[in-house]
Amino acid sequence: MTRLALLCASLLVLAGCQEESFDIQSQIGPDPVLPEPQQYLLPPMKIAKVVGWAQGEKPNVASGLKVEALATGLESPRNLLVLPNGDVLVVESRGPNLEPTTRPKDLIMGWIMSYAHGEGSGGNRITLLRDTNGDGVPDVRTVFLDNLFSPFGVALVGQDLYVANTDAIIRYPYVPDETKISSPGTKLTDLPGGPIDHHWTKSLVASPDGSKLYVGVGSNSNITENGMEAEKGRAAIWEVDRASGRSRIFASGLRNPNGLTFEPQTGALWAVINERDELGPNLVPDYMTSVRENGFYGWPYSYYGQHLDPRVMPQRPDLVATAIVPDYALSSHVAPLGMAFSTGDSLPPAYRGGAFVGEHGSWDRYHFNGYKVVFVPFKDGRPNGKAQDVVTGFLNEKEDARGRPVGVAIDKSGALLIADDTGGVVWRVTSAQ
């Protein structure tokens, strides 16, 4: 047994060394370096303890920027929508907790993950923030919509407000400048929710002409360990007809797509994708990509085009042959959950033309990755250059989590908003001048 313990320990050390010598920058960009997949007895794991923000503490911002809290004391704020009048909707959401304990592993993982997410049970509502005098401090804060079921995506088309709960899209009548919706809403369509509901966040965006809604529906497992039947309609982006509620799969093979948004110059749909775990600390890189109609992006059978995942059986060579290589890797396990294209011109010129990405942060590698908001410069509607750190310091010097960024948005003044679920804060980043 001692020998076994020694063997395990040396394997861990080896894995740690290998991780350290790997250049993370080599996995940021259109052509990431992909090491060989590894399988573990005990996969690498490191969870940040949640400590929250002390009074007056703020994240760090890149030079030329400053950051202030727009609102604090929120219940797990994960997503943001800026309304035409400048009001900010904050989606405060908790997972539906429908995942059963199927395997001995689930007992242990459940315990570890509760450590990462901290305490708390409130939320599942949308809070409205209004800054009447434009000083960056909201003077109205109301509960805009309550009693939602693990909501995430929210979109406004004309006077119809759509909320993507984890199991359905609900339409509410929106009256401009109202601070509360009391209508019970109408269901537009069901979405894959329980049972299990492993990746539960349903990102939502309306097409520029407002006729269609696009919904991110994450997989129901890491890599099909809950069976293929559980994956029906999942790991996909759905297109929902706004008038009829009819839906179809717009693109598939996207393990956990979030941050759905239209690139302003080309009008293409983009998303950030959380890729699979437990193939190594540097595999598989999460990515952002333009999403092609009827495109297949590999999950579960392959990643980054035709790289086969050894854990999936039976394989589907016919599908793998068609798998599209995504546009831009963000590096492994950073967990991108929000994306917003930079519009407006109030931020410094370096941030014009590009996308902000909220990286929730890693748990399945020995060195933390993510836990920041980055900016990916774009040119002619395509990524052009390395992702740059914009907002960091969500981990303190002891590597405890003060907060974790999720959804990002650009407000009416052009400032960058960041939903920080662990910290319970919405941050507002503006030009330092």
Add this chain to the structure above:
Amino acid sequence: MERLATNGTNPRSTASIAGHPIHPMLIPFPIACFVGALITDIVYWRTAEMMWSTFSAWLLTVGLAVGAVAAVFGLIDFLGSRAIRAQGAAWAHMIGNILVLGLSLINAFVHSRDAWTSVVPTGLILSAVVVLILLFTGWMGWAMVYRHRVGVSP
């Protein structure tokens, strides 16, 4: 094999309740669990139906848990009696079963992987090797009781 019990007394079990040794009461659980895990591994290998791999994972977990308790009582018997320690069968039984528990622990970690490689090929091979070792260590255990009368009342 020669009879090691001397002076007409049988080797005594130290960990026993009212003369009933505890170790043999517990060992059917790990044996049935580890044999069952081999069967469910084989079925998963043939069907790729995740349910069977899940069964294997639980069987390994329960087998390890009860097996560890059985090992503790077995070890108490082993250490508590010079007559037992003098038997080659006892040594073979113990070393073999430590190997069984060690390999099954590794196997449980292999089974904690997701999907196909939780079983094929490493998990399946480990499950089969464990059952082969169990045939041998079981034989040795039976030899201790049925030939050398370990724990049998005088």
